[in-house]
Amino acid sequence: LLIILSQWHRWNINTNLSWDIPRWRRFAEKVDVAKGNIQFTFHPTQEADFEGFIRRAAFVKGLGFRNCSVCIVTYPPHLPDLRRHCMELKKNGLVVRPQPFVGMYEGRRYPDSFTPEDKQLINELSRETGSALLDNMDYAIGDQNPCGKLCRAGQFYYHINQLGDVYRCTQVPQTQEMKLGNFYEGFELRSEPTPCPMKFCACGESRWLVEKCG
Numbered sequence: 001l002l003i004i005l006s007q008w009h010r011w012n013i014n015t016n017l018s019w020d021i022p023r024w025r026r027f028a029e030k031v032d033v034a035k036g037n038i039q040f041t042f043h044p045t046q047e048a049d050f051e052g053f054i055r056r057a058a059f060v061k062g063l064g065f066r067n068c069s070v071c072i073v074t075y076p077p078h079l080p081d082l083r084r085h086c087m088e089l090k091k092n093g094l095v096v097r098p099q100p101f102v103g104m105y106e107g108r109r110y111p112d113s114f115t116p117e118d119k120q121l122i123n124e125l126s127r128e129t130g131s132a133l134l135d136n137m138d139y140a141i142g143d144q145n146p147c148g149k150l151c152r153a154g155q156f157y158y159h160i161n162q163l164g165d166v167y168r169c170t171q172v173p174q175t176q177e178m179k180l181g182n183f184y185e186g187f188e189l190r191s192e193p194t195p196c197p198m199k200f201c202a203c204g205e206s207r208w209l210v211e212k213c214g
Helices: 021-030 050-061 076-091 116-128 134-140
Strands: 011-015 036-042 067-073 095-099 103-105 108-110 165-167
Touching: 021 050, 036 050, 050 067, 050 076, 067 076, 076 095, 076 116, 095 116, 116 134
Parallel strands: 011 036, 036 067, 067 095
Antiparallel strands: 103 108
């Protein structure tokens, strides 16, 4: 899929870097790396070898992709280690993006349950690491609600899952109602901006809101 897409379009993928280095090298030989953006996702509960993660991320970055960055989800029990992880990644030449957690933890819903101190930490680290999400943090952390606002996601931007199903963005439920079609079978993008159906926009896709991108 990416081999085909990279012939004409810029593309973005998220990965936990589970591939070994030889497979990444083969992948880079088949796609147009100059059009590729890769976001490495670091999950402290799933990745015990932090140094190994840094080495793999640095190797993939060195293959020449257009842009590479690391996303760290701000899962509540890992907030005490967030600064250390961000600074270590930055020290190794990697762009870091703290990603506000969306979901339930110990009976509390996030990002609603982040304390003012939690939000201050996330915002400070976003500034210190030069996170691309900083300009959209108001929507990612729950300080603003995008629901009902006109958005160009699904018009100029779309998300394709592992089955080839196409959705306006990564935030909407992957239901038949939200589906725009399938990459292999055919899909149709929106001809104009449409209202956002979500309360949060955690992955920086709020940059496609008309109020932000025009």
